[in-house]
Amino acid sequence: MKEEFLYYLWKSGRLFQNNLRTTKGQKITVIKPGYRNLSGGPDFLDAKLKIGEITWHGQIEFHLKSSDWNAHKHHQDSNYNSVILHVVMRDDKPIFTKKGSPLPTLELECYADENLLKKYSELQKRKGWVACDALSKNKDLSFCWPVFLSSLGIERLEQKSEKILFLLHRQKGDWDAVVAVLMARYLLGKANGETAVELLTTLPFKLIHRYAANLTKLESLLFGQAGFLQKEIDDPYYKTLQSHYNHLKKLHHLHCINPGQWKFMTVRPPAFPTIRLSQWCGLFSQFPRPLSLFLNQNSADELRSKLRVKASPYWNTHYTFGKKGAKKRKGALGKSTLDNLILNVASPVLFAYSIHQGKDELREKALEWIESIEPEKNSIISKWKKREVPAYNALDSQALIQLKREYCDKSRCLDCAFGSHLLGSEKRVNELETSSL
Secondary structure, eight states, X not given: OOHHHHHHHXXXXXXXXXXXXXXXXXXXXXXXXXXEOOSSSOSXXXXXXXXXXXXXXXXEEEEEETTHHHHXXXXXXXXXXXXXXXXXEEOOSOOBOTTOOBOOEEEOTTTSOHHHHHHHHHHHHOOSSSTTGGGGGGOOOTTTHHHXXXXXXXXXXXXXXXXXXXXXXXXXXXXXXXXXXXXXXXXXXXHHHHHHHXXXXXXXXXXXXXXXXXXXHHHHHHXXXXXXXXXXXXXXXXXXXXXXXXXXXXXXXXXXXXXXXXXXXXXXXXXXXXXXXXXXXXXXXXXXXXXXXXXXXXSHHXXXXXXXXXXOGGGGSEEETTEEOSSOOOOBOOHHHHHHHIIIIIHHHHHHHHHHHTOHHHHHHHHHHHHTSOOOOSHHHHHHHHTTOOOOSHHHHHHHHHHIIIIITTTOGGGSHHHHHHHHOXXXXXXXXXXXX
């Protein structure tokens, strides 16, 4: 059993219908149960309880055993002096705050529903792609599933926003620099995204902005810092870039990254890092203030049309420097790549900006943009589809990714609408006992 089950019992209100008493026999009346604390300190904050004849306002701490209080060093931590109730499954030892005050204790062994305990135990034991795999075909969640799915999509955006705001702090409040980094990461994909981010750490964004109006110099800067201009290649375009970079390198005291970090073998030629870097330069040459670009577009279609830039003409016939390809290509960003940038860069940046600036209308715009994109195609979404859990747009697919990674993979069944429904449904216990994965 995990402490999360105790949180679930408390949050669900299942316990409050009982005649709750402390281990010393004092009656407990829950006036306000408090709310879950997701950072350091006691588990539930801002609770209001009547214990005996006294009304208390403070925090609640949960443990499987009373002795865990000392094991976790709470008796030495003044942050736990405000705890008004210790909720445990089994009371095996008297405990005290740092002040030396004894804590009222609620022991749940005699109050928890044995049938519920059994169902929870069975659910936690199950090993499969998701714990409730065998029961997924029997789900009936029409009453809450759309709301839960929507909340998961927003939760995923909130998590991305936290990372963006942290990046904003590292970029000293420069939103355009944040967009530059995110565009590089998602334009160059899983194989080369992190190397692209490393590349940008070697260049102050003010330098990128300084040369944005001159595409040749901007490409020289990026390709040179990427380590692609160190060889001697008999190619006019290459030599022009190399000449510019050698000058910029001396002028700004630059040092390139190791070119061996770039991956070509596992990447389709149209997505080679050489072509993607040229496209990235095209974006920032046209839109040196990309945050304004996001703010000024009313729809995902409008933004998509603006972002549909091309690599330099050289890359219509080349995939790497000095080597011509068999076919001529246009070098423009395709729809799937554009959707990826809107989903993973533009919308999360707008959402984070709305939090930072307190502008709710931008939050709504970010959600609308994601909902207008087709659902993603990946192994997680495919497996949900096989389990008759469809995604109708990209917000749905983001929600299902969040469900799998943050709930199913972490055994957070109690925080899931489906898991909570299974535990609350009496007819499910036999299914949990007899079904196999």
